[in-house]
Amino acid sequence: MHNGAVHEGHGAVMTPTAIGDDLLNTGKPRGKTFRNAAIIFAVLTLLGVVGFALRVLDVIDTGLHNTPVWGYHAALFSFILTAAQGAPMVAIAPRMVKAHWQRSVSRIAELFGLIGVASFVIYLPLAWILPSMEDGRRTLWFYGDVQMPAHMPEVMTSLSLLALTVCGLALLWTSAIPDFAMLRDRTSGSKQRWFAWLARGWIGSTRQWNWQKHRLGILGAFYFMMLVTTHFSYSVDFAMTLVPGWIDALYPITHAHNSLQAGVAITLIAMFVLHRFGGYKSYITLDQFWGLGKILFALSLLWFWFWFSSFIIFWFGAKPNEEAILDLLFVGPYLPIFFVVFIFAFLVPMWSMI
Secondary structure (H helix, E strand, O other): OOOOOEOOOOOOEOOHHHHHHHHHHHOOOOOHHHHHHHHHHHHHHHHHHHHHHHHHHHHHHHOOOOHHHHHHHHHHHHHHHHHHOOOOHHHHHHHHOOOOOOHHHHHHHHHHHHHHHHHHHHHHHHHHHOOOHHHOOOOOOOOOOOOOOOOHHHHHHHHHHHHHHHHHHHHHHHHHHHHHHHHHHHOOHHHHHHHHHHHOOOOOOHHHHHHHHHHHHHHHHHHHHHHHHHHHHHHHHHOHHHOOOOOOOOHHHHHHHHHHHHHHHHHHHHHHHHHHHOOOOOOOOHHHHHHHHHHHHHHHHHHHHHHHHHHHHHHHHOOHHHHHHHHHHHHOOOHHHHHHHHHHHHHHHHHHHO
């Protein structure tokens, strides 16, 4: 969309004002289905919060002796970090190359930046229970006689995740300033005051549009850097160094690539839901699905390249520690998970995109 959108069923081009009115009307929650879905997800969220609080209280009462019970919690955080916090790149990357097909889905991707707040809260207990280097835990950061704080790796991961979350929120707010201004001009009372504060005096001048364009470029670059940094730090200290003999120079960047792939996939799912059930068929069309589908196809091929490049080193190296890693990750207890990941991260998206 440049200056308007074409309504489904006829060729009339809508004016910017008409688009704003139509989006506001479409975005209003209504219907029994929406209400029931909101109630179900609210209950599930509440149960998750209660479970999280009980687990934290149990640690406070009994200490950190039973760390394996946090395995599901760590897996949940890994999924949120990989999928949800990778989604804003769907808005960032096409914007950097001046693509226009992504404009109507940019907000869908940017809204996933809000999940960073919950992600950071979920992460905090993991930093607490991670074994200290004083207990003999391996780490990529320090070797030999260098004396560093025992929890420095967790601090580095925490800071990078916090920076990623702040960048995501700033990216969403900067992109949504014109929308807040539109809501400011269409509401009254306390809502208008909130929207006016968020709009920061936006009137749509050329200078303001240039300011927004440059800030989005800067924030997007920082978000990408912090995404890679966070995945590097987290994958090393919360996965690879906890498994004796696991040495893989490609694993951290593989973890970051998986975030890009999962971010595209979860954005496609959100687009389908909004297209099918949200009333946005006039704005989310085949162009958006086609554009992201090609990106997902490329990322699926790249997933195989990363996996095979690591696997072939262990396979042909055949050292005892490398054979042990193969037995653990591809043959032993993780065999069912490996097959599920191989099918749904490579085979299904690759062939469906073809």
